[in-house]
Amino acid sequence: MKPYLKLLWILSIFAKSGHSLSCTSCLVQGATFCTGNNVSCPSGRVCAATHTINMEDGVKKDEYFGRSCVPEGQCQRPGIFSTYNSKSKKGISCCYTDNCTPTQPQLLPDDDKPNGLTCPTCKANGTQWCDTEMTMKCTGEETRCIVQYSKITGPGAQSTERILRGCATPSICSIGNQTHPTDGLSAEVQITCTGSVNGLHHHFNLHGIMAVVMMLLLITA
Template sequence: MSSSTMALFGVLCVLSALTTTGYSLSCQLCVASDQNCTWVNVLCPTNYVCGMKLMKMTISGNSTDIVNRLCSPPDQCNISGSVTIPGGTVQVGTSCCYTSDCDPPMPILSNKADNSTNGITCRSCLTVNSNGCYDSNTIHCTGSETKCLLQTTKITGTSPVTVAMRGCATEDICSLGSQSFNSSSFTSTYNYICTSRSIRMYSLVSAPTLVFILLVKYVL
């Protein structure tokens, strides 16, 4: 049996055991705008594993990395994809490990090399303090970004904020679904909703620079 086959077999055994026994892992939770997270240990929901999400955001010429350590459903592990939004892109990668207090490997980000249009046109907007995002602007999708994405972020706590964005996304991003993270100072909820085609346009003022600052301060 090859080493890669043995490793896959080991992961499947762990996941099988978690599903059978309903075991809860202890994992590290943190959010940082670099790769040095100051983490706290949390007890994850039953059948979740320890995960890491890495995002490289490039908006209006500004670029930053955001790292999350989190409890993750197994089906949200090892995802690599991208989103194109007004004025920039977001590359997303996830990874997981499967024992208490383990260290997930650094996720691999997708390389968006194909810039040829693929025939998909999506709404394109960024808004602050709104659950919706409607704009007269559209964006022509390229490469493997074949889905139209609506992503909303809601942060509660001492500095509450709600952000919504629309753009083009790869199918892997759509599989992230809904995610929630809790700490002693804030609660955050993220929803990723995708469609396969454009929708009729409306209008609302967008603020890409302000959104970039807020996302760097908290998390996408």
């Protein structure tokens, strides 16, 4: 077999078998960069950085930054999640080689134009559900009604548990259920979405971002 044909044959086997990247895993609050240990990603995942900013009554309340392994389909898909008085913006960027550093994630601009969708909206702490008669008009690219349960556990076994309902972009809904442990913080996020107020029937179950949560995360008070 000629050398170049042999090389192509070896590469084709490598592509079929899949390659697991090594990526940095970390999660911090109040910063736009973090470092941590390298982890081996499941096959089909890539290295990602996620930046989340949480607003309340038009004022920035907090932000999270994380790095982890994510499904490639989540890359470069920024998103927004809104309740009646809060908004969370998430940006995600990816890179595709071992221990690479993604570029700074970009966030979607504000768009206050109603899109015709109306969703139930409520917030509650220390519980896994909230019932509501309150609704909100969704705007811009937020074309899904969303329920998000999140739990952040920090040093000293402190934890914050929250439930949120409102409007979201499809990219937020595709995050699904995630758990992201680090040396400092552990974030668990469960997301359920629908395209109408008639019932929550699209339940996404994708694993592997920080995602933080990232975070990921998408935490508002």
